[in-house]
Amino acid sequence: MLTKNKSGQMIMINMLFLFMAIAIVVAFIPALSEMLGMAQQSDGLNCNGYYKDGNSTDPLSYNVSLQTNTLACMAIDLYLPYIVLAVLIGGVSKLLMSRGPTPEYM
DSSP states (O other): OTTTTHHHHHHHHHHHHHHHHHHHHHHHHHHHHHHHHHHHSTTTTOOTTOOGGGOTTSTTSOOTTSOOOHHHHHHHHHHHHHHHHHHHHHHHHHHHHTSSOOOOOO
């Protein structure tokens, strides 16, 4: 019977959802990185040390004569790792929370 080991089945289903979520996040990383790079260009935040395609002579690379917002640039640098960590922590906590038997109050 399939209902004998319900908690084991739920762990496997939650692991499947976790791996699917990780695969989706990994697939979106290049697109997010490109969008964050567009925000760091000299026509946007003008982040110090940003070079478009590794070329310091590109007009969209960092321009010393323009103002820069260092706090926003730091937040953009930390944006992608925080998204990945949130997905991993949320997925693992969901996986571990569903391990035990669920109380029935009804």
